Amino acid sequence: MKTLTNKNILLGVSGSIAAYKAPNIVRRLQDLGAQVRVVVTQAGLRFVTELSLQVTSKHKVHHNLWDKEAELSMGHIELAKWADVILIAPASANTLANLASGKANDLLSSIVLASDCPMLVAPAMNQQMYAAEYVQTNLSKLIKRQVAVIQPDNGEQACGDIGEGRLAESLEIAQQVGAIFQNTALTGKKVLITLGATVEAIDPVRYISNHSSGKMGSALADACIEAGAKVTLVHGNISAHLNQKATAISALSAGEMYQTVMDNIAECDIFIACAAVSDYYIKNIEKNKIKKSDKALTLALAPTKDILKAVCQLSQKPLCIGFAAETENLTKNAKNKLKNKGCDAIILNDISNLDFGFKSDENEVLFLTEKKSIKIEKNSKKKIARKIVEILSSNIL
Ligand SMILES: Cc1cc2nc3c(=O)[nH]c(=O)nc-3n(C[C@H](O)[C@H](O)[C@H](O)COP(=O)(O)O)c2cc1C
Structure with missing residues (x-):
């Protein structure tokens, strides 16, 4: 059986340039057997189209907290209940700050607050931004709340800088999601x-x-x-x-x-x-x-x-x-x-x-x-x- 068979993954896509990779993340999660629904922030929509996320996930994409129709069918509380895991990839510095401070000012952060399922974030940003004390403090706060951080890669970035902050590979992200359901081999050790x-x-x-x-x-x-x-x-x-x-x-x-x-x-x-x-x-x-x-x-x-x-x-x-x-x-x-x-x-x-x-x-x-x-x-x-x-x-x- 695949590691994510019968698992519902809510993929949050925020406003990093790496959001264009989100459809690929959807595909890699599906390869592992997952059902994927996507919530994208307004800034995220500047970097990836709703249509490509809808086509890959095969579901309506959610991006508006004030969507009357969505609230009637699958609103933010339903989405929070539906998810077995919330994965935010890419996670922008702004979204990390929202989550670390418990804000609920958009659809994604409201869903996170309404859910008690495991959560993973895959930060993606410029290396200087990633090294910034605010970002690192926000990540530490999230880790203390049992949020798993998928370490960004080190390498050449969209802006031309070289350093740590590049979104981890889609396959690696999907495997880390799979790992949280699989591995209890060393629990208590x-x-x-x-x-x-x-x-x-x-x-x-x-x-x-x-x-x-x-x-x-x-x-x-x-x-x-x-x-x-x-x-x-x-x-x-x-x-x-x-x-x-x-x-x-x-x-x-x-x-x-x-x-x-x-x-x-x-x-x-x-x-x-x-x-x-x-x-x-x-x-x-x-x-x-x-x-x-x-x-x-x-x-x-x-x-x-x-x-x-x-x-x-x-x-x-x-x-x-x-x-x-x-x-x-x-x-x-x-x-x-x-x-x-x-x-x-x-x-x-x-x-x-x-x-x-x-x-x-x-x-x-x-x-x-x-x-x-x-x-x-x-x-x-x-x-x-x-x-x-x-x-x-x-x-x-
Ligand atoms: C061209 C461009 C690229 C950006 N890339 C990133 C990025 O990779 N990571 C990041 O944290 N913010 C990036 N930003 C800034 C975010 O889009 C901005 O902070 C936004 O408010 C994030 O909103 P969200 O967290 O609600 O998605 C970028 C902005 C622009 C204009």
């Missing part, structure tokens, strides 16, 4: 994930680090949250966006990360060590900036504590999943790591292939346990993460 690159100071200015972006860990956090888990993220240096439903704790050096994990691991059911942790730290960090000289400089390095191993050795250890980023003898090295650390599974990344891994949005991994080896083919990190969560919640471990 606590998951701690480390992510990003640790940073080892040399002096007050310089440091040793690595290329990890935190994207895989952030995608895993999204997938665990989607599956109902409570997630704590302990992160080093990252460029990835973190899910606002997770508790995020910054821990830059390997030493800080070790301590932060140990302080937060109690009562966790699953530990995923996704951070790229430095194997060494600088023994004597200089208090003052090291001056340039013609002489060679030798830095004394000492080994850092092994976070994954330490968690695996706890008397009440959670399910422990490690990551192995390898460039040679891939499976052999990963299997050694699985044994040496004493963890339940290792996720192997081949970082010699520059097409994916580290900074990329894509990955291809091998999920290894003592007895099994499951290849997860090249795909977006979001999809790889969902697959990993699917494996974790099956009885495979």
Whole structure:
């Protein structure tokens, strides 16, 4: 059965330039089996025609709170009752502000107030607008009220800017709607994930680090949250966006990360060590900036504590999943790591292939346990993460 079979989705379309993509969102929701009805704001109608929304949804499009005929047939209260889910895509900055402040000054916001069904918003706006404190505060308010935010993509925008704020892909939006009906695999579970690159100071200015972006860990956090888990993220240096439903704790050096994990691991059911942790730290960090000289400089390095191993050795250890980023003898090295650390599974990344891994949005991994080896083919990190969560919640471990 498709994930949205027999589900009624009310699609709210607001006045973002991305509203022209709304008919495509309707189609992708229908592909998953949903019945879709559309409510569009007056500003939304400037970017997409009523007719294209009507033809794709196969229903009358609603856009006027004061429509006498609509109120007689399917008025705003009926629409609110009809919906199993309200999806607002694209969600403009103005509509987000309306929803966050509980306004009911148009059809869409009135329906939202009259409904208690799950709601998702997919923001779409200029990157500067999206980063604005007002917008972020409004999103935080909505998240606190259990509204799911479909993260916008990062990339080139209609206005020519490059950054975060572009409407997520239609398929991704439809899948996230589907996911709220599907996934309760990790409900009640606590998951701690480390992510990003640790940073080892040399002096007050310089440091040793690595290329990890935190994207895989952030995608895993999204997938665990989607599956109902409570997630704590302990992160080093990252460029990835973190899910606002997770508790995020910054821990830059390997030493800080070790301590932060140990302080937060109690009562966790699953530990995923996704951070790229430095194997060494600088023994004597200089208090003052090291001056340039013609002489060679030798830095004394000492080994850092092994976070994954330490968690695996706890008397009440959670399910422990490690990551192995390898460039040679891939499976052999990963299997050694699985044994040496004493963890339940290792996720192997081949970082010699520059097409994916580290900074990329894509990955291809091998999920290894003592007895099994499951290849997860090249795909977006979001999809790889969902697959990993699917494996974790099956009885495979
Ligand atoms: C050409 C143009 C493009 C716009 N694109 C966006 C956008 O992508 N996101 C956004 O939040 N607002 C955008 N706006 C501004 C909104 O349309 C405006 O704030 C409007 O009041 C939103 O109304 P609504 O939330 O009721 O749909 C745009 C305006 C214009 C003129």
